[in-house]
Amino acid sequence: MVEIVSPLEPDYHRGAHGNRDGGSAVTLSETQPGSIVQLAAWPGQDGAMRALVKTVTGLDLDAAPGAGAVDESSAAFGFAPGRWLVVDQIEGLAETLREKIGNDLGTVCDLSHGRTAIAVEGEKAERLLSKFYALDFSLAAFPVATAKSTAHHDVFTLIQRTGADRFDLYVYRSFARSFWHLLCASAEEFGYTVE
Amino acid sequence: MLIPCPYCGPRDLSEFTYQGDANRTRPNPMSNDQSAWNAYVYERVNTAGDHREFWQHSGGCRAHLAVVRSTLTHEIKSVAFAREVAK
Numbered sequence: 001m002v003e004i005v006s007p008l009e010p011d012y013h014r015g016a017h018g019n020r021d022g023g024s025a026v027t028l029s030e031t032q033p034g035s036i037v038q039l040a041a042w043p044g045q046d047g048a049m050r051a052l053v054k055t056v057t058g059l060d061l062d063a064a065p066g067a068g069a070v071d072e073s074s075a076a077f078g079f080a081p082g083r084w085l086v087v088d089q090i091e092g093l094a095e096t097l098r099e100k101i102g103n104d105l106g107t108v109c110d111l112s113h114g115r116t117a118i119a120v121e122g123e124k125a126e127r128l129l130s131k132f133y134a135l136d137f138s139l140a141a142f143p144v145a146t147a148k149s150t151a152h153h154d155v156f157t158l159i160q161r162t163g164a165d166r167f168d169l170y171v172y173r174s175f176a177r178s179f180w181h182l183l184c185a186s187a188e189e190f191g192y193t194v195e
Numbered sequence: 196m197l198i199p200c201p202y203c204g205p206r207d208l209s210e211f212t213y214q215g216d217a218n219r220t221r222p223n224p225m226s227n228d229q230s231a232w233n234a235y236v237y238e239r240v241n242t243a244g245d246h247r248e249f250w251q252h253s254g255g256c257r258a259h260l261a262v263v264r265s266t267l268t269h270e271i272k273s274v275a276f277a278r279e280v281a282k
Contacts, residue, residue, distance in 0.1 A: 065202045065256075080256035081202050081276065134207040148203065151210060151254035 006030055007116055007176045011184075014195065018188035025124035025190035028183060031117045031168065035093030041082040041106040049105050053086060056097060068145040070162045077147035077160050082106070085147075085158055085170065087117065116176035118183065121166040124190040129159070129167060131186050139164060155179050196269050201276055202256045210254035216240075217247040217261055245272055 006012065008030055016024055041049040050061045059069035059076040061084065068077025074088040086093065094110035101108055120128060126137040132152045136142060139161075147160040155178075158170040171179050184192065196208040218240050222231040244267060250260045259277040264270070 065204075081258055083256075134209075149255045149257075150203075150206070156254065 019191040024193040026122040026192040029195040034091035035088040038109040079149040212253040214249035
């Protein structure tokens with residue numbers, strides 16, 4: 001496989017930054033999944049596509065808008081009608097899905113090199129993301145494993161809540177470094193650690 | 196102004212792109228009827244009140260939506276996926 005190179009690399013500075021009163025309230029990290037795959041079902045094939053995702057990844061998606069599932073090394077969620085993002089730390093998921101999906105269910109688009117995955121974690125994760133997006137990030141409005149698609153200015157972002165205080169963000173890799181600068185600057189007031 | 200997207204829920208106007216008046220009917224593309232094409236391209240009802248219009252949730256799920264909005268109050272009266280609204 002072609003090595004996935006991080007667009008954040010020149011500005012990815014591990015360690016503690018920003019406000020040091022009380023330590024870091026947010027941890028930022030690039031999760032670098034081996035596979036980021038977008039699936040789109042033909043009309044009427046939503047259920048069959050979700051069943052196939054379960055067969056291949058073990059992740060159980062229900063039909064509700066934005067429904068998702070997470071386990072230790074993979075995640076999947078709906079982000080639009082009949083569309084899902086499936087993420088795995090293992091490379092080659094797109095080929096596996098493409099073989100199983102064929103031409104009858106829908107389409108498979110391998111975005112592994114096209115998106116950058118950033119995890120925002122910590123007690124101030126909700127507050128930090130609230131500075132970016134006009135969304136309710138409270139646990140009640142945005143339960144664990146569910147996802148939302150939104151945009152910060154022109155940076156289209158898919159956000160999945162992968163823990164009570166953790167969110168995984170997927171942004172276009174060409175915008176990722178600019179987005180990263182803004183994310184770090186916005187996290188300064190809370191104090192943040194880059195892992 | 197918030198538009199309640201059928202997939203994403205209520206979202207800020209800035210996530211949406213206006214796609215035009217939904218009150219007009221496109222003539223048959225094979226038609227040479229100049230007045231019908233003129234009406235389709237240029238004539239608008241300019242409603243004061245409930246107005247049918249298309250929007251795209253371009254900064255979200257990217258679905259095309261059929262919206263009824265009051266042009267007097269900006270109240271959104273209904274929203275549905277455009278593909279499900281038979282014209």
